[in-house]
Amino acid sequence: MSRILVVAAHPDDEVLGCGGTLARHATAGDDVHVLIVTEGATSRDDMRDPTGRGDEMRALRAAAAAAAHALSIQAPRFGGLPDNRLDSLPLLDVVKLVEKVVAEVGPEIVYTHCGVDLNIDHQRVSQAVLTACRPQPGATVRRILAYETQSSTEWSASGVFRPTVYVDIAAYLPAKMRALQAYAAEMRAFPHARSLEAIEALARWRGASAGMMAAEAFELMRECQV
Numbered sequence: 001m002s003r004i005l006v007v008a009a010h011p012d013d014e015v016l017g018c019g020g021t022l023a024r025h026a027t028a029g030d031d032v033h034v035l036i037v038t039e040g041a042t043s044r045d046d047m048r049d050p051t052g053r054g055d056e057m058r059a060l061r062a063a064a065a066a067a068a069h070a071l072s073i074q075a076p077r078f079g080g081l082p083d084n085r086l087d088s089l090p091l092l093d094v095v096k097l098v099e100k101v102v103a104e105v106g107p108e109i110v111y112t113h114c115g116v117d118l119n120i121d122h123q124r125v126s127q128a129v130l131t132a133c134r135p136q137p138g139a140t141v142r143r144i145l146a147y148e149t150q151s152s153t154e155w156s157a158s159g160v161f162r163p164t165v166y167v168d169i170a171a172y173l174p175a176k177m178r179a180l181q182a183y184a185a186e187m188r189a190f191p192h193a194r195s196l197e198a199i200e201a202l203a204r205w206r207g208a209s210a211g212m213m214a215a216e217a218f219e220l221m222r223e224c225q226v
């Protein structure tokens with residue numbers, strides 16, 4: 001049994017990036033935890049006003065819980081930091097949040113955002129995870145893998161996601177699609193990159209890139225073999 005932690009900036013990133021892989025971990029008997037760093041709704045306002053978005057944030061938390069249920073993983077934790085404004089906070093605030101959850105869970109494997117994403121929160125979370133999981137004596141984390149998030153990773157102009165690890169999710173693609181249906185309000189109509197059709201197409205392409213029917217692809221950010 002391995003302990004797994006996913007650190008996602010927004011509700012739905014965890015499913016887009018590695019939902020199939022999480023369902024696969026759960027089936028293997030692994031203990032899978034998710035930290036969603038931001039509240040994931042207030043960026044739609046000009047000024048941050050979480051009080052006026054209470055219903056929406058509650059709905060997003062319920063969607064995240066339903067998605068976790070569809071993947072048979074633990075109910076997510078919510079960091080509640082400001083959505084799409086992580087660049088307005090000291091990075092240390094994000095690092096401290098991730099460190100606290102890493103200490104609670106003691107994960108061996110951590111999944112998080114790819115650092116090149118267009119979305120500023122994704123960039124900050126990726127950086128915070130590398131810092132929070134630095135390989136000090138006594139650290140539990142053995143592998144950090146970066147996932148791609150459709151409608152952010154492929155829209156980057158500052159870098160390229162170069163997958164080096166492929167996980168077969170052919171048996172878990174239905175669970176991933178069910179989890180995304182919990183986030184129906186975040187999904188868009190095809191040909192938007194964050195549509196169910198495009199998400200399945202990417203899973204098929206990542207699979208075909210590695211001789212599988214469907215896959216999720218990752219960049220290995222750090223591995224410590226002991």
Ligand SMILES: [Zn+2]
Nearest residue numbers: 009010013119
């Ligand atoms: Zn996101």
